[in-house]
Amino acid sequence: MVKIRLTRAGARNRPFYRIVVLDGRRPRDGRPLEFLGTFDPNANPEKLSIDAAAVDAWVKKGAQLSPTVKSLMRRAKSRVAASA
Numbered sequence: 001m002v003k004i005r006l007t008r009a010g011a012r013n014r015p016f017y018r019i020v021v022l023d024g025r026r027p028r029d030g031r032p033l034e035f036l037g038t039f040d041p042n043a044n045p046e047k048l049s050i051d052a053a054a055v056d057a058w059v060k061k062g063a064q065l066s067p068t069v070k071s072l073m074r075r076a077k078s079r080v081a082a083s084a
Contacts, residue, residue: 037051
């Protein structure tokens with residue numbers, strides 16, 4: 001099954017995450033099918049960039065969102081709605 005989830009990058013004690021599409025059998029930091037965005041929890045305020053159109057396209061193809069990515073998508077959509 002194809003999953004949309006986070007992969008960790010960055011230095012020790014300074015995590016930085018990429019939102020990626022992976023085959024569910026691959027390891028967390030394995031080679032992704034596609035990069036969809038980034039999430040930096042250490043920035044103040046947190047930096048979040050997601051290609052929502054690409055995420056929706058993968059979901060239509062049957063990809064499953066991880067719980068964390070699902071919550072990040074909700075936060076990204078609420079930020080867009082609040083700024084409009």
